[in-house]
Amino acid sequence: MPNVMLRHNAAGQLVFYVTKRDHEETVTALEHASPDRWGGEIRLADGSRFYLEPLARAPKLPMTVRVKRL
Amino acid sequence: MTMNRQETEQLIQEVLEVYPEATGKQRAKHLMANDPSLEKSNKCIVANKKALPGVMTARGCAYAGAKGVVWGPVKDVLNISHGPVGCGQFSRAGRRNYVTGYSGVNIFNDINFTSDFQEKDVVFGGDKKLAKIITELDGLFPLAKGVTIQSECPIGLIGDDIEAVAKKSAKDIGKVVVPVRCEGFRGVSQSLGHHVANDSLRDWVLHGRDDDQSFASTPYDVAITGDYNIGGDAWSTRILLEQIGLRVIAQWSGDGSIPEMQTTRHAKLNLLHCYRSMNYISRHMEEKYGIPWLEYNFFGPTKIAESLRQIAAFFDDTIKENAERVIAEYRPTMDALIAKYRPRLEGKRVLLFVGGLRPRHIIGAYEDLGMEVIGAGYEFAHNDDYDRTFKELQDGALIYDDATSFELESFVERLKPDLIGSGIKEKYVFHKMGIPFRQMHSWDYSGPYHGYDGFAIFARDMDMTINNPCWQKLKAPWQRAQAEPLSAAA
Numbered sequence: 001m002p003n004v005m006l007r008h009n010a011a012g013q014l015v016f017y018v019t020k021r022d023h024e025e026t027v028t029a030l031e032h033a034s035p036d037r038w039g040g041e042i043r044l045a046d047g048s049r050f051y052l053e054p055l056a057r058a059p060k061l062p063m064t065v066r067v068k069r070l
Numbered sequence: 071m072t073m074n075r076q077e078t079e080q081l082i083q084e085v086l087e088v089y090p091e092a093t094g095k096q097r098a099k100h101l102m103a104n105d106p107s108l109e110k111s112n113k114c115i116v117a118n119k120k121a122l123p124g125v126m127t128a129r130g131c132a133y134a135g136a137k138g139v140v141w142g143p144v145k146d147v148l149n150i151s152h153g154p155v156g157c158g159q160f161s162r163a164g165r166r167n168y169v170t171g172y173s174g175v176n177i178f179n180d181i182n183f184t185s186d187f188q189e190k191d192v193v194f195g196g197d198k199k200l201a202k203i204i205t206e207l208d209g210l211f212p213l214a215k216g217v218t219i220q221s222e223c224p225i226g227l228i229g230d231d232i233e234a235v236a237k238k239s240a241k242d243i244g245k246v247v248v249p250v251r252c253e254g255f256r257g258v259s260q261s262l263g264h265h266v267a268n269d270s271l272r273d274w275v276l277h278g279r280d281d282d283q284s285f286a287s288t289p290y291d292v293a294i295t296g297d298y299n300i301g302g303d304a305w306s307t308r309i310l311l312e313q314i315g316l317r318v319i320a321q322w323s324g325d326g327s328i329p330e331m332q333t334t335r336h337a338k339l340n341l342l343h344c345y346r347s348m349n350y351i352s353r354h355m356e357e358k359y360g361i362p363w364l365e366y367n368f369f370g371p372t373k374i375a376e377s378l379r380q381i382a383a384f385f386d387d388t389i390k391e392n393a394e395r396v397i398a399e400y401r402p403t404m405d406a407l408i409a410k411y412r413p414r415l416e417g418k419r420v421l422l423f424v425g426g427l428r429p430r431h432i433i434g435a436y437e438d439l440g441m442e443v444i445g446a447g448y449e450f451a452h453n454d455d456y457d458r459t460f461k462e463l464q465d466g467a468l469i470y471d472d473a474t475s476f477e478l479e480s481f482v483e484r485l486k487p488d489l490i491g492s493g494i495k496e497k498y499v500f501h502k503m504g505i506p507f508r509q510m511h512s513w514d515y516s517g518p519y520h521g522y523d524g525f526a527i528f529a530r531d532m533d534m535t536i537n538n539p540c541w542q543k544l545k546a547p548w549q550r551a552q553a554e555p556l557s558a559a560a
Contacts, residue, residue: 005353022452046112062357
């Protein structure tokens with residue numbers, strides 16, 4: 001259950017940053033990205049997958065969340 | 071001679087042959103030939119791992135990162151080196167972080183404050199002593215805006231509760247008291263110390279004036295982060311930013327102060343120079359206060375112009391026009407400078423082994439002078455630093471992470487660079503090998519190197535190092551090549 005910061009980079013891509021590991025990776029796919037449901041499975045550029053409990057609405061980024069490793 | 075990727079790989083293999091098999095295997099993961107097309111480094115280089123026993127590393131400790139790098143330059147705090155006396159004394163004022171003020175009155179960077187741990191403090195704990203020191207210091211230096219407790223190794227080992235002391239003392243003296251858990255044994259290098267110090271800033275300092283709305287902000291407020299004002303770097307950066315019409319409201323942490331750190335939240339943009347040591351706090355401020363951050367590079371006219379345009383793009387047209395005007399204004403001076411030094415430095419080959427940002431940031435400045443960087447490495451970088459390095463370096467250049475002294479010497483013997491940029495620990499070894507050397511941690515007692523003004527000093531320094539006549543005097547006359555006439559040496 002790592003603590004992760006989600007933010008947009010300069011190119012507008014969603015970036016996944018594991019604070020403790022200084023590990024930054026772009027998000028290639030997000031399961032739910034609609035304004036009323038945001039989260040679910042997150043797929044990263046390096047192939048790893050995480051799960052974020054879906055939020056009731058699209059959050060204001062950057063935001064630190066706890067995610068589950070899949 | 072520029073090496074292609076295969077030649078570099080072969081060189082790495084040959085250097086690694088000396089090691090025992092297990093060590094060689096480990097070290098091989100830290101060395102590579104550059105491929106500028108790479109986006110991600112985690113597949114091709116291993117970084118931020120513990121140095122191997124038996125090979126000499128150039129790294130420092132968490133205390134060095136927290137007290138020496140991040141907290142040391144803050145001018146109005148009293149940094150107590152909590153523990154035995156040595157750590158504080160030998161790291162005192164060595165990094166040349168310039169500040170303005172009167173030493174011992176309103177600035178305290180060049181004074182060593184320590185709790186001077188003795189056996190009895192280790193046995194009975196040092197918390198009482200620490201509380202007493204803080205009260206005493208407050209009486210002696212009333213203009214100080216805060217106190218930080220920089221833990222040395224024994225504090226973590228004996229389990230003193232410096233956080234409790236900090237909370238209580240902060241109430242007693244009515245100032246910021248920051249416990250920094252930067253015991254030297256934590257982590258693999260000074261890099262963790264940067265992180266710990268950033269976290270202490272976040273938890274104990276940053277929010278101090280969140281209720282205070284008296285600060286009159288403007289739409290052009292920016293903060294400089296990750297600039298430690300080595301030899302005046304932050305000042306020459308500041309000149310440029312002010313010339314393009316921005317207002318610098320805080321400097322983190324070179325010539326910085328507690329009040330300006332606490333008002334940083336009014337900034338519209340955080341300008342991040344040293345990504346490695348201050349990205350943590352910049353990310354936090356982005357999340358908490360919504361301040362975007364931008365990495366920039368103020369080494370050499372090409373990169374400066376690029377960065378100024380990037381910075382200006384965050385603001386309105388006046389700033390953009392100002393940026394163009396400033397770039398144009400400096401161009402004749404820079405052209406004259408390059409015309410003067412380029413013929414003397416053209417084609418010279420440079421090898422770099424430094425810390426946080428420099429192995430990638432200074433490459434542009436060398437290239438402006440017609441020099442090429444044939445190898446670069448970091449002492450304590452993480453993979454995200456290497457991600458940023460690949461595209462700056464030329465194809466086939468040698469990259470080394472946490473190079474051991476043996477590796478570095480072997481690379482130099484084989485590559486025969488015309489200039490090496492590294493630290494004091496390497497300096498005299500390479501001087502004895504007869505190779506021009508600049509200390510790129512502290513600008514070799516020179517500087518500033520940031521900004522247009524800094525580039526003039528940079529170019530002069532590189533010229534006077536490489537073209538110094540002393541390098542021809544290293545061989546005795548009878549050892550010189552026959553063809554060389556003796557009269558030329560006289």
